[in-house]
Amino acid sequence: MGISNYMGRRAKPTKGSKEQITVSDYMSRKLVTFTPSQNVMEVIQTLVKHKISGGPVVNDQNELVGIISEGDCIKQISDSRYHNLPMDDATVEKHMVRDVETIDGNMNIFDAANQFLSAKRRRFPIVEEGKLVGLISQKDILKAALNLKQQNWK
Template identity: 55%
Template sequence: MGIKSFMGRRSEQKTDTREAIRVKDYMKRKLITFKPDQNINAVMETLLKQRITGGPVVDDQDNLVGIISDTDLMQVIGDSRYHNLPVGDRTVSDYMSKEVATIDAEADIFDAAGRFLKSGHRRFPVTEQGKLIGQISRMDVIIAATNLKKDHWH
């Protein structure tokens, strides 16, 4: 008597019929950006006036070349005191982070939430072929999830 293999009826593969909510649907497209040769004092003033904690750094062709944040500015302030460096002649390129984690415009908000959790970042620039096209923040993901809940979560 041989062993018979029995495979029951295969269940239909369940597909999610909901429309994915993409980063591009919630990212900010109008951004405050900075230039690498911009004076660091001007950046500090802009961050204060706009009540933001940082922003992308782009070259003249809108290629993303870095990011400057309030954390980087703490370095500026520390340098000015401990190394007696005048802040006035320092530029964005002296302090910006050149290794920038970006997120794809087609990523869904759940991927974005996971990236925010793993990285600790507050924002991700969104690029297309190296060009900055937007930025998504933690708050944008929360807004997207709230909208999703209204539409889909019961």
């Protein structure tokens, strides 16, 4: 008796299948953003209030100019306390990361997962036509994986 290698007819991919799942399907669009002139203490309060680990910094035209994280804020607190300096003049602009890596919203979610692994980032902003349109985090990738597990994984 021979082994059959017959593959039945394959259904077209549906929304949510791995072939079509993109970053824009899981990115956050309602973002907590910061401005370059904002005080770092205000950023800390916002991070704690919203239970987030960082966020994009945008100018008046909603163009991405940087990103600030818990680590950036902790560094400022540590430096300020160590040197006994006030934090009144500690602005986001002085402590944000300016060279920000972004991800394309049309990128496949699995490629984005690999991007997180290789870049060792916690979040990537998504920019379209120079404007910030969203943000994808590692947690968003995990949500996508859970949704996929319910659909395809056995």
